Amino acid sequence: MRKGVIFLGVAVFVILLVGIFIFSKPGGENFNTQNPEDDGLNESGLVGEDEGMNSTPDLTIPEGPQIYELDIENFVFEPFELKINVGDTVIWTNRDSVVHTVTSDSGTLLDSPYLSKDGQYSHTFTEEGTFSYHCKPHPNMKGRIIVE
Ligand SMILES: [Cu+2]
Numbered sequence: 001m002r003k004g005v006i007f008l009g010v011a012v013f014v015i016l017l018v019g020i021f022i023f024s025k026p027g028g029e030n031f032n033t034q035n036p037e038d039d040g041l042n043e044s045g046l047v048g049e050d051e052g053m054n055s056t057p058d059l060t061i062p063e064g065p066q067i068y069e070l071d072i073e074n075f076v077f078e079p080f081e082l083k084i085n086v087g088d089t090v091i092w093t094n095r096d097s098v099v100h101t102v103t104s105d106s107g108t109l110l111d112s113p114y115l116s117k118d119g120q121y122s123h124t125f126t127e128e129g130t131f132s133y134h135c136k137p138h139p140n141m142k143g144r145i146i147v148e
Pocket of ligand 1: 075138
Protein backbone atom coordinates (compact mmCIF):
# COMPACT_ATOMS: atom_id res chain seq x y z
CA MET A 1 0.00 0.00 0.00
CA ARG A 2 2.71 2.43 1.02
CA LYS A 3 4.83 1.61 -1.98
CA GLY A 4 1.77 2.05 -4.10
CA VAL A 5 1.00 5.42 -2.55
CA ILE A 6 4.59 6.58 -2.87
CA PHE A 7 4.70 5.37 -6.46
CA LEU A 8 1.44 7.16 -7.16
CA GLY A 9 2.79 10.30 -5.50
CA VAL A 10 5.99 10.15 -7.51
CA ALA A 11 4.07 9.47 -10.66
CA VAL A 12 1.73 12.40 -10.04
CA PHE A 13 4.74 14.58 -9.19
CA VAL A 14 6.52 13.58 -12.39
CA ILE A 15 3.37 14.06 -14.42
CA LEU A 16 2.88 17.48 -12.85
CA LEU A 17 6.51 18.39 -13.56
CA VAL A 18 6.23 17.21 -17.15
CA GLY A 19 2.87 18.91 -17.44
CA ILE A 20 4.22 22.18 -16.11
CA PHE A 21 7.26 21.86 -18.38
CA ILE A 22 5.11 21.13 -21.43
CA PHE A 23 2.57 23.77 -20.50
CA SER A 24 5.08 26.48 -19.62
CA LYS A 25 7.23 26.01 -22.71
CA PRO A 26 4.63 26.48 -25.41
CA GLY A 27 2.74 28.77 -23.08
CA GLY A 28 5.83 30.92 -22.77
CA GLU A 29 6.33 30.81 -26.49
CA ASN A 30 2.73 31.69 -27.03
CA PHE A 31 2.94 34.54 -24.58
CA ASN A 32 6.21 35.62 -26.11
CA THR A 33 4.81 35.54 -29.60
CA GLN A 34 1.36 36.73 -28.66
CA ASN A 35 2.58 39.76 -26.77
CA PRO A 36 4.59 41.19 -29.62
CA GLU A 37 1.77 40.25 -31.96
CA ASP A 38 -0.75 41.90 -29.69
CA ASP A 39 1.51 44.88 -29.31
CA GLY A 40 2.00 44.93 -33.04
CA LEU A 41 -1.70 44.63 -33.63
CA ASN A 42 -2.41 47.31 -31.08
CA GLU A 43 0.21 49.63 -32.46
CA SER A 44 -0.49 48.92 -36.09
CA GLY A 45 -4.13 48.45 -35.22
CA LEU A 46 -4.51 51.83 -33.65
CA VAL A 47 -2.22 53.57 -36.09
CA GLY A 48 -2.83 51.28 -39.04
CA GLU A 49 -6.59 51.29 -38.71
CA ASP A 50 -6.62 55.05 -38.48
CA GLU A 51 -4.35 55.22 -41.48
CA GLY A 52 -6.45 52.59 -43.17
CA MET A 53 -9.70 54.35 -42.37
CA ASN A 54 -8.24 57.59 -43.58
CA SER A 55 -6.38 56.22 -46.54
CA THR A 56 -9.26 54.16 -47.90
CA PRO A 57 -11.60 57.14 -48.34
CA ASP A 58 -8.56 59.16 -49.39
CA LEU A 59 -8.09 56.68 -52.22
CA THR A 60 -11.75 57.07 -53.13
CA ILE A 61 -12.09 60.81 -52.77
CA PRO A 62 -9.04 61.76 -54.89
CA GLU A 63 -10.73 60.05 -57.82
CA GLY A 64 -12.50 63.38 -57.99
CA PRO A 65 -14.28 64.45 -61.12
CA GLN A 66 -14.75 61.65 -63.59
CA ILE A 67 -14.72 61.74 -67.36
CA TYR A 68 -17.37 59.66 -69.08
CA GLU A 69 -17.12 58.78 -72.74
CA LEU A 70 -20.37 58.43 -74.59
CA ASP A 71 -20.60 57.19 -78.14
CA ILE A 72 -23.00 58.32 -80.78
CA GLU A 73 -23.32 55.26 -82.93
CA ASN A 74 -25.95 53.94 -85.32
CA PHE A 75 -28.12 56.96 -84.55
CA VAL A 76 -28.13 56.17 -80.86
CA PHE A 77 -26.58 57.88 -77.87
CA GLU A 78 -24.84 55.04 -76.08
CA PRO A 79 -25.59 54.85 -73.23
CA PHE A 80 -28.96 56.52 -73.60
CA GLU A 81 -28.95 57.47 -69.91
CA LEU A 82 -25.89 58.24 -67.84
CA LYS A 83 -25.74 58.98 -64.14
CA ILE A 84 -22.84 61.12 -63.05
CA ASN A 85 -21.85 63.38 -60.17
CA VAL A 86 -21.57 67.12 -60.08
CA GLY A 87 -18.21 68.08 -61.55
CA ASP A 88 -18.02 65.13 -63.90
CA THR A 89 -17.40 65.59 -67.58
CA VAL A 90 -19.06 63.78 -70.45
CA ILE A 91 -17.37 63.45 -73.81
CA TRP A 92 -19.54 62.51 -76.74
CA THR A 93 -17.86 60.99 -79.77
CA ASN A 94 -19.68 60.57 -83.05
CA ARG A 95 -18.88 57.15 -84.49
CA ASP A 96 -21.25 57.55 -87.44
CA SER A 97 -20.36 58.93 -90.85
CA VAL A 98 -23.51 61.02 -90.52
CA VAL A 99 -23.31 64.30 -88.63
CA HIS A 100 -25.00 64.47 -85.24
CA THR A 101 -25.35 67.03 -82.50
CA VAL A 102 -25.72 67.02 -78.74
CA THR A 103 -28.45 69.56 -78.11
CA SER A 104 -30.37 70.27 -74.91
CA ASP A 105 -34.11 69.67 -75.20
CA SER A 106 -34.59 72.96 -73.40
CA GLY A 107 -32.06 75.65 -72.72
CA THR A 108 -28.60 75.83 -74.15
CA LEU A 109 -26.55 73.86 -71.63
CA LEU A 110 -25.69 71.31 -74.29
CA ASP A 111 -25.22 72.90 -77.66
CA SER A 112 -22.64 71.09 -79.73
CA PRO A 113 -21.73 71.99 -83.28
CA TYR A 114 -22.47 69.47 -85.99
CA LEU A 115 -20.16 66.60 -85.22
CA SER A 116 -18.77 64.71 -88.16
CA LYS A 117 -17.28 61.24 -87.81
CA ASP A 118 -14.97 61.03 -84.79
CA GLY A 119 -16.00 64.55 -83.86
CA GLN A 120 -16.17 65.15 -80.13
CA TYR A 121 -18.12 67.38 -77.81
CA SER A 122 -17.59 67.61 -74.08
CA HIS A 123 -19.42 69.25 -71.22
CA THR A 124 -18.66 69.45 -67.50
CA PHE A 125 -21.83 69.34 -65.42
CA THR A 126 -21.68 71.72 -62.47
CA GLU A 127 -25.28 71.42 -61.27
CA GLU A 128 -27.53 68.60 -60.17
CA GLY A 129 -30.44 67.75 -62.40
CA THR A 130 -31.65 65.69 -65.30
CA PHE A 131 -30.48 67.03 -68.61
CA SER A 132 -32.28 65.66 -71.61
CA TYR A 133 -30.87 66.19 -75.04
CA HIS A 134 -31.36 65.17 -78.61
CA CYS A 135 -29.74 65.39 -82.00
CA LYS A 136 -30.80 68.36 -84.12
CA PRO A 137 -30.89 66.59 -87.50
CA HIS A 138 -32.45 63.48 -85.93
CA PRO A 139 -34.84 64.60 -83.18
CA ASN A 140 -35.76 60.99 -82.46
CA MET A 141 -32.23 60.50 -81.16
CA LYS A 142 -32.53 61.16 -77.47
CA GLY A 143 -30.40 60.89 -74.39
CA ARG A 144 -30.18 62.19 -70.88
CA ILE A 145 -27.56 62.86 -68.28
CA ILE A 146 -28.60 62.59 -64.65
CA VAL A 147 -26.31 64.62 -62.41
CA GLU A 148 -26.51 63.73 -58.73
CU1 LIG B 1 -28.12 62.69 -85.31
